[in-house]
Amino acid sequence: MAVPILKQGDILIATIQAALSDADLLALRDDLVNRVGRFRSRGVIVDVTVLDVMDSFAVRTLRGIAHMTKLRGAETVVVGIQPDVAFAMVELGLTLEGMEAALDLEEGLLLLQRRMSGGSERDR
Amino acid sequence: MKADRANLVQSPDTLAQMMGITDTEIARRKEWLEFTEEDVQRIASISDFARQIQDEVIDGLYTHFLAFDEVRAFFKDSQILERVKALQKAYFIRLTQGSYDRAYVEERINIGSVHGRIGLDTKWYLGAYNFHMRAIARRIFVEFAGEPEKALEIFLSLVKLEFFDIGLALDTIFAQREHTIRQQQDAIRELSTPVLQVRDRLLILPIIGMIDTLRARQLTEQLLRSIRDTRARVVVMDITGVPAVDSRVANHLIQTVDASRLMGAIVIVTGLSAEVAQTLVTLGVDLSKLNTVGDLQGGIEQAERILGYRVIQTEVAAAPFAGA
Numbered sequence: 370m371a372v373p374i375l376k377q378g379d380i381l382i383a384t385i386q387a388a389l390s391d392a393d394l395l396a397l398r399d400d401l402v403n404r405v406g407r408f409r410s411r412g413v414i415v416d417v418t419v420l421d422v423m424d425s426f427a428v429r430t431l432r433g434i435a436h437m438t439k440l441r442g443a444e445t446v447v448v449g450i451q452p453d454v455a456f457a458m459v460e461l462g463l464t465l466e467g468m469e470a471a472l473d474l475e476e477g478l479l480l481l482q483r484r485m486s487g488g489s490e491r492d493r
Numbered sequence: 494m495k496a497d498r499a500n501l502v503q504s505p506d507t508l509a510q511m512m513g514i515t516d517t518e519i520a521r522r523k524e525w526l527e528f529t530e531e532d533v534q535r536i537a538s539i540s541d542f543a544r545q546i547q548d549e550v551i552d553g554l555y556t557h558f559l560a561f562d563e564v565r566a567f568f569k570d571s572q573i574l575e576r577v578k579a580l581q582k583a584y585f586i587r588l589t590q591g592s593y594d595r596a597y598v599e600e601r602i603n604i605g606s607v608h609g610r611i612g613l614d615t616k617w618y619l620g621a622y623n624f625h626m627r628a629i630a631r632r633i634f635v636e637f638a639g640e641p642e643k644a645l646e647i648f649l650s651l652v653k654l655e656f657f658d659i660g661l662a663l664d665t666i667f668a669q670r671e672h673t674i675r676q677q678q679d680a681i682r683e684l685s686t687p688v689l690q691v692r693d694r695l696l697i698l699p700i701i702g703m704i705d706t707l708r709a710r711q712l713t714e715q716l717l718r719s720i721r722d723t724r725a726r727v728v729v730m731d732i733t734g735v736p737a738v739d740s741r742v743a744n745h746l747i748q749t750v751d752a753s754r755l756m757g758a759i760v761i762v763t764g765l766s767a768e769v770a771q772t773l774v775t776l777g778v779d780l781s782k783l784n785t786v787g788d789l790q791g792g793i794e795q796a797e798r799i800l801g802y803r804v805i806q807t808e809v810a811a812a813p814f815a816g817a
Contacts, residue, residue, distance in 0.1 A: 456717060
């Protein structure tokens with residue numbers, strides 16, 4: 370199932386709608402990396418609110434998205450990780466190093482806007 | 494009525510079960526003391542003699558007891574004193590009656606649990622047994638003056654039996670205390686760790702008491718839910734009340750911090766004491782992932798900076814009782 374990607378100004382928003390297969394994840398990655406270049410985006414938000422499981426492949430792919438978009442000039446923020454998912458990830462030793470996480474879409478947008486206006490987290 | 498209530502709270506039967514006193518265990522205890530059928534017969538042989546001397550032995554015991562204020566406090570009422578004395582005499586006679594079976598053991602456990610419940614220190618309890626043994630020894634050796642070897646054997650048999658009883662009573666007292674400690678630990682664990690909101694988007698999580706795996710899990714789950722519900726961006730976790738932090742506890746804390754980060758919240762850990770800091774550095778625990786500040790105040794101040802709050806002192810409010 371393909372993941373719709375919305376463009377909102379400088380930011381791309383990918384909202385995952387249902388559990389994804391590994392192939393879907395890879396398609397999402399390729400799609401995002403392409404579009405970052407095409408739209409000259411500076412931020413990417415991946416919304417995982419609906420996911421109640423994040424396996425190591427999903428985490429690795431997300432990390433891949435973050436690193437690849439970074440190389441093309443866009444920051445990636447993962448939003449909407451649920452408490453149970455967060456806990457399970459930590460227990461499995463899965464981390465999102467190299468990328469940011471935010472509570473939900475709204476927070477993610479705020480975070481990216483602050484980043485893009487040049488300020489760091491501390492001096493909002 | 495008191496006894497009824499006590500039975501409701503904890504019947505000696507369940508106590509015996511809790512202590513793992515089975516028929517095999519009773520046999521093992523006797524084996525350990527080398528308490529045999531011969532001992533039973535030797536003790537039985539003095540049952541008439543025991544009846545003769547019971548009054549003077551027990552009266553002597555209580556005269557000795559009542560010289561001590563701490564013990565006297567248990568016998569404020571002369572009725573209680575008389576009743577306990579009667580029980581002691583009955584016990585003395587019972588000692589020489591044979592059949593030291595399950596029923597006998599349960600009786601001993603019951604006595605032990607009563608002593609445990611009234612909080613009689615074991616030193617008084619052991620002292621009483623010691624006095625009892627000495628009093629009996631003297632009288633046995635007088636009674637069997639012509640046969641000192643026989644007297645010694647009888648006395649040694651009695652000593653074995655009394656040690657058997659002491660062992661049961663003490664184990665009961667310890668089992669009760671351990672039971673109480675376990676109950677209290679459960680109670681502490683069940684006390685939920687509060688997650689408090691001090692400002693919009695700012696939570697504090699004061700942790701008090703030991704952190705084990707189970708508690709760390711509960712705590713993390715609760716914190717994550719609170720982060721989602723209050724949309725918190727910063728959490729100040731204060732561990733001033735955590736008595737010991739070793740590498741295991743530190744790992745739990747790191748997990749909590751990582752999980753919070755996945756939900757987009759920054760965690761500031763405060764209240765690491767000098768000892769804790771020393772332990773962690775000595776153990777080589779990597780805390781580079783933790784954002785630590787000395788105390789809770791500093792943590793809240795930093796959190797406010799991150800959230801963009803600025804506290805300004807406008808004017809000093811008049812002290813309520815100034816000039817009064």
